[in-house]
Amino acid sequence: MEKTTQPESVSSVLKVFSILQALGEQKEIGVSELSQRLMMSKAxxxxxxQTMKTLGYITQEEEADKYSLTLKLFELGAKSLEYVDLITLADKEMRYISEQTNEALHLGALDENAIIYIHKIDSNYNLRMQSRIGRRNPLYSTAIGKVLLAQRENDFIHQILSDVKFIKHTDKTLENEEQLLAELTLVREQHFAEDNEEQEPGLRCIAAPIYDRFGCVIAGLSISFPTIRFDEKRMSYYVGLLHKAGKNISEQLGYNNYQLK
Structure with missing residues (x-):
């Protein structure tokens, strides 16, 4: 296996997964046996x-040359399955809102100190928001980011934003944590969040939370509008669509106390 024409980085990845697969097939295994099985040098x-042990994916018996898998891979798989279920449930609700508004819909989740879009439905208009699944955006300047933070304790918010620089994307972007915390108080009261041209000029977004069975906000669902198409008089209608969708998704995930405005 070590005599490979693959680039070194690709070869290393193949070796890592070969080790994981071998450990998955056998509860515990020693270095000598593993190196022989995989045709790699013992060193x-x-x-x-040792690297995989440092990262927490395998464990070593004390004072023994035996290694085994930890539950970290299971945890990653469980998160992936949770998102698959979430996306499947959200897609139906998002398509309904899309039919009613023709505007862009996004499903976003917390990813370290930012949001990441995990599903979207594009607007049916030519003038529309440009986005992609997997794109990351700041928590402080997006409607989804605000609903993800609103139910958290201030200590958590302070910690997660400790390395975040508040960049002024537009004149309306919040400038610091203090301003964000003040707005999150309003988000908690009204049970939805807004991005009023804070991330991009000419773009307005509204978002509502989605809860898991434990009552934790695990995602946000948003509608995005160019400001020239946003009708302030229909705000309650847009929020109602998001709340109904959030409630339906949350109930299917096991949460039955969804707050409607």
Whole structure:
């Protein structure tokens, strides 16, 4: 296996997954046996095992040359399945709102100190928001980011924003944590959040939370409008659509106390 024509980075990835697969097939295994099975040198095998141990994916028996998998891979898989279920449930609700408004819909989740879009439905208009699944945006300047933070304790918010620089994307972007915390108080009261040209000039977004069975906000669902198409008189209608969708999705995830405005 070490005599490969693959680039070194690709070869390393193949070795990592070969080790994981071998450990998955056998509860515990020693360095010598593993290196022989995978046709890698003992030194290389040991180096990979120690790195994977540091990252928390495998564990080593004290004072023994035996390694086994931890539950970290299971945790990653469980998160992936949760998002698959969430996306499937959200897609139906998002398509309904799309039919009613013809505007762009986004489903976003917390990813470290930012939001990440995990599903979207594009607007049917030529003039529309440009986005992609997997794109990250700041928490402080997006409607989804605000609903993801609103139910958190201030200590958590302070910690997650500790390395975040508040960049003025537009004249309306919040400038600091203090301003954000003040707005989050309003988000908690009204149970939805707004991005009023804070992330992009000419773009307005409204978002509502989605809860898991434990009552934790795990995602935000938003409608995005160019400001020239946004009708302030229909705000309650837009919020109602989002709340109904959020309630339906949350109930299917096991949460039955969704707050409607």
């Amino acid at each position: 290389t095998t040991y180096r990979f095992l």
